Amino acid sequence: MALETSPEQPAPVRSIANAIAGWIDRLGLVWVEGQVAQVSRRPGLNTVFMTLRDSHADISVPVTCPRTLFDSLNPPLVEGASVVMHAKPDYYANRGTLSLKARDIRMVGLGELLARIERRRQILAAEGLFAPELKRSLPFLPQRVGLVTAPNSAAERDVLDNARRRWPAVRFEVVHATMQGTTSAATVMAALQKLDAHPEVDVVVVARGGGSVEDLLPFSDEGLLRTVHAMRTPVVSAIGHEPDQPLLDLVADVRASTPTDAAKLVVPDMAEELHGVRWAHERIRSLLGHRIEREEHTLAQLRSRPALADPRSLLEARSEDVRALRDRTRRSLSHRLDRAADDVDHHRARARALSPLATLQRGYAVVQDADGHVVTSIGALAAGSTLDVRLADGRVHATSTGTTPDPATPAADPHPGDDDE
Known part of the structure; x- marks a missing residue:
């Protein structure tokens, strides 16, 4: 219904805006073709704002689209794509702006071509190509x-x-x-x-x-x-x-x-490779030169050491050590031999002192009867007994003519080894 207005009774802006909004709201859904000139996704909003431009004329119209619809597009909608939208005109009275509310978006022309390529890319990527x-x-x-x-x-x-x-x-x-x-x-x-x-x-x-x-x-x-x-x-x-x-x-x-x-x-690039070869050649020469100089310096230091300057000095010092050790060994061995000789002489003298032969050499003798028994008492002899007297340098064969007892010596058992019956 048209508003009745006059210079005396003008309508307020809100009435005009609401009237326009009501008239536009009665319009139905339309299919519109154009090119997406701008896309704006604002954080925290469930609405995506776009600008749809005519492909041949310098005319554009704002478009609002639910985020769920925008995110479901495959391939994703980008600026410059040609599309066909199923939208409803909408007038925002507070700002006096006209826009389209998109209900469906479809790629056309180049957009449809890009969509097919994108779907093919996804399929082949899933196969691992x-x-x-x-x-x-x-x-x-x-x-x-x-x-x-x-x-x-x-x-x-x-x-x-x-x-x-x-x-x-x-x-x-x-x-x-x-x-x-x-x-x-x-x-x-x-x-x-x-x-x-x-x-x-x-x-x-x-x-x-x-x-x-x-x-x-x-x-x-x-x-x-x-x-x-x-x-x-x-x-x-x-x-x-x-x-x-x-x-x-x-x-x-x-x-x-x-x-x-x-x-x-x-x-x-041949020029770059030749430059690299020349650089490598110079680098190798430099490294080898430094290595040779370092080794020469090391050799010079080694030659300057006393051991290499006069190698005989080490041998002479070691020769002195060997001679000293040899003399010390000889002295030690000589002392040990002298002590061992003294021990041998001492043990030999003790053995000789304990020997019956030494007793015989002092003038003693061993008397044996005819049976070879040692006579230790005159009781075992009778006149005319045959005796064998052992001296230090031999034996004397004798015959007993008699015996005389020694009063200071008790009578001895003529057979000291026999037991009484």
């Missing part, structure tokens, strides 16, 4: 470099010229393929398989200049990605420029930002 542990290192100096590119293209010239400028002796095996269009993926796969079977090719470069997302779409083809994953030869992806990133960059062993960068990756 992009795993870092599968990446192979490039050879330092390959025998031959395989190159897959379009014939007579700027990418081919960049790779060949820069690689030969860095290493003039580098050899290439170039296989041309269609790098754009519906047949591009199939021709590139055939070229890769041919180079992978070549016995001298150590690394393969896939090079193409920049282009739109549609132009680079063949390099996100699933068949091409699986072919690269199955190759035994390391692959360098040099597709487009730095911002471009087809899925081939993820499955390849090395990603080059440009074809020129790929040439720098596959072959070393």
Whole structure:
């Protein structure tokens, strides 16, 4: 219902704002197409604020979207994406602003294309085709470099010229393929398989200049990605420029930002290597020189020591020690021998003193009867008994003529060894 107003009875701003809000609220849901120009996610809010811009005119409208809807989009919605929204117009009376409340968001055109690529990336990543542990290192100096590119293209010239400028002796095996269009993926796969079977090719470069997302779409083809994953030869992806990133960059062993960068990756720079060789040569000479000087200084110190300056001094000192020890040994042995000789003489004198022969030499004698018994008493003899007298120097054979007892000596038993019956 239209408000009745006049100069005398004007309507307040709130009435006009509420009337506009009520009229707009009666509008139904609409499908609107545009490009997302801006996305704002404010912390703590369950609403995401966006700006939807017309693709051909300089007209834009604010859009609010529930955070749950925004987070459920696959791939995630980014600025610049083309979308179709199912939204309801909404007028915020307090600020007098018109916006759209998004109920559904769908990618279209390039956005739909990017969404398909993102879904393919997620599937292949789940299979492990992009795993870092599968990446192979490039050879330092390959025998031959395989190159897959379009014939007579700027990418081919960049790779060949820069690689030969860095290493003039580098050899290439170039296989041309269609790098754009519906047949591009199939021709590139055939070229890769041919180079992978070549016995001298150590690394393969896939090079193409920049282009739109549609132009680079063949390099996100699933068949091409699986072919690269199955190759035994390391692959360098040099597709487009730095911002471009087809899925081939993820499955390849090395990603080059440009074809020129790929040439720098596959072959070393001869000037840098020669500089490194010269530096290493000088470094080795310097280290060897310092080592020789240090060893010469050590030898000079060793030669200056008394032991090496006159080696005989050590021998003379040791000779004196040996002579002193020898003399000391001789004296000690002589003393021990003298003491041992004295001990022998002493023991010999004691043994001689205890010997019966020594007693005989003092004038004593041993008398034996005819049976060989020692006579110790006159009672054992009778007149006419045959006797054998042992002296110090021999024996005397005698005959007893009689016996005379000694009054000072008690009578002895003629047979001291016999027992009384």
